Amino acid sequence: MAFSAHKDAEQVREFESDEATLEKQASQLAQWIRESKHFVAFTGAGISTSAGIPDFRGPQGVWTLRAKGEYPKGGTSTLSAVPTKGHMALVEMEKAGLLKFLISQNCDGLHRRSGFPPEKLAELHGNSNLDRCIKCGKEYLRDFHTRNHSNHVHEHRTIRKCPSCGDWLHDTIINFSESLPEKPLRNGFLHSRQSDLHLVIGSSLTVSPACRMPQETSTSGGKLVIINLQKTPLDPLADLRIFAKVDTFIEKVMKHLKLQIPEWTLRRWVQICMKDENILQIAGLEPDGTPASILSQVELLNTGEKLQREPFEFHLKSPEKKFKLRFYFMGNYNEPSIDFEVNFENGKKESRLRFELKLSKNNWDVFVEK
Numbered sequence: 001m002a003f004s005a006h007k008d009a010e011q012v013r014e015f016e017s018d019e020a021t022l023e024k025q026a027s028q029l030a031q032w033i034r035e036s037k038h039f040v041a042f043t044g045a046g047i048s049t050s051a052g053i054p055d056f057r058g059p060q061g062v063w064t065l066r067a068k069g070e071y072p073k074g075g076t077s078t079l080s081a082v083p084t085k086g087h088m089a090l091v092e093m094e095k096a097g098l099l100k101f102l103i104s105q106n107c108d109g110l111h112r113r114s115g116f117p118p119e120k121l122a123e124l125h126g127n128s129n130l131d132r133c134i135k136c137g138k139e140y141l142r143d144f145h146t147r148n149h150s151n152h153v154h155e156h157r158t159i160r161k162c163p164s165c166g167d168w169l170h171d172t173i174i175n176f177s178e179s180l181p182e183k184p185l186r187n188g189f190l191h192s193r194q195s196d197l198h199l200v201i202g203s204s205l206t207v208s209p210a211c212r213m214p215q216e217t218s219t220s221g222g223k224l225v226i227i228n229l230q231k232t233p234l235d236p237l238a239d240l241r242i243f244a245k246v247d248t249f250i251e252k253v254m255k256h257l258k259l260q261i262p263e264w265t266l267r268r269w270v271q272i273c274m275k276d277e278n279i280l281q282i283a284g285l286e287p288d289g290t291p292a293s294i295l296s297q298v299e300l301l302n303t304g305e306k307l308q309r310e311p312f313e314f315h316l317k318s319p320e321k322k323f324k325l326r327f328y329f330m331g332n333y334n335e336p337s338i339d340f341e342v343n344f345e346n347g348k349k350e351s352r353l354r355f356e357l358k359l360s361k362n363n364w365d366v367f368v369e370k
Contacts, residue, residue, distance in 0.1 A: 015229060015231070016229065017242070030257045031256075032225070037196055038197070039195065040100060040103065040192060041199045042104070042200045042210075043090075043103070044106065044202045046202015046228060047087060047246050048202075051110065053075060053076055078108040083113055083264045085261050086202070086246040086247055086250050087110055088262050088264055092262055094116060098257070101121075101187070102116060103124065103213055107127055112141070124184050126174045128146065128173060129146060130142070130171075131169040132170055132172050133170075134168075134170055140169065140293065141291070141292040141293070143294050157170055163311070192214065196223065198214045198217035198225070200214050200225065201228075211233070211234070215234060227244060227246060265358050266359070268284065268292075268354070269369075270282060270327065270352070274350070278319060279313055281312065281313050282325070296308070296330050298325060301326055326340075335364075336363065352370045353366055
């Protein structure tokens with residue numbers, strides 16, 4: 001990776017095509033998506049700007065301003081940012097069986113938060129909410145930033161230890177001059193070579209080796225499509241070059257595909273289990289089993305006991321089967337607490353719950369998954 005702003009005003013300059021051109025290009029892209037056998041998308045910071053997260057090399061981008069001795073003003077924290085229409089369109093295209101793999105240069109965590117399957121996602125530059133144990137390989141997703149900002153830029157050890165093996169956990173952010181993680185890098189190039197249609201969304205395509213992935217598709221005979229307001233070094237290879245804001249153009253494409261862009265829903269999973277007759281354990285997790293720090297507190301209403309840090313384990317004075325629990329979340333989206341009753345009288349020792357929150361409603365729906 002290269003720490004740099006664009007070198008001249010022409011590189012920073014943004015372009016936007018007229019409505020008739022964009023409509024025609026949206027129709028063409030939708031047709032290619034329907035015909036594709038292995039459609040891959042590649043995203044950069046431009047997909048997240050409508051969520052309030054600044055890009056890097058745009059007119060008000062982080063590196064552009066720093067090159068002038070300035071800093072971005074305001075902006076939305078990546079912890080409370082809402083996945084954009086662009087993010088949610090990719091989720092829907094994957095569900096429809098159209099999008100086979102997603103490569104992202106972003107570390108804002110919005111693709112995972114949007115509901116995109118992690119097994120079909122390569123986060124090349126890490127995820128600001130993800131811890132990893134170098135010793136055993138276990139990963140932990142957090143509702144907070146994992147980076148220890150007191151560290152030197154190339155020091156990634158956090159203040160947390162791995163519950164599985166006891167070694168120190170490390171953040172997964174890739175800083176300048178550092179190597180990309182092996183698995184996302186390998187999968188990114190593999191799917192790029194297999195791809196017959198590669199869609200670049202909101203990337204300047206100036207950061208290597210990530211920028212070589214769309215080029216691999218073109219070299220292998222596949223179609224390359226680029227959506228970006230600025231010109232990129234790969235423009236001469238593009239079969240379709242689109243100058244447009246991401247959300248505006250993606251909406252047009254989805255209409256041609258006859259697909260609805262779903263409203264984003266905050267989803268949280270909690271597992272409740274009896275470790276033995278006297279220990280009640282509560283833990284957050286992802287659908288793929290990745291442990292997730294999503295709870296700030298858990299209260300056992302039967303006794304009034306409240307735990308304020310992980311691991312959430314209530315040591316019972318006598319065996320119990322019915323529990324009234326109150327869950328407090330991290331509050332990044334001002335999500336409310338919720339009470340829930342668990343009954344293990346039927347012999348079960350484990351229950352998995354899915355909590356869903358639409359920000360327009362601000363109350364949780366609860367689903368018992370097992």
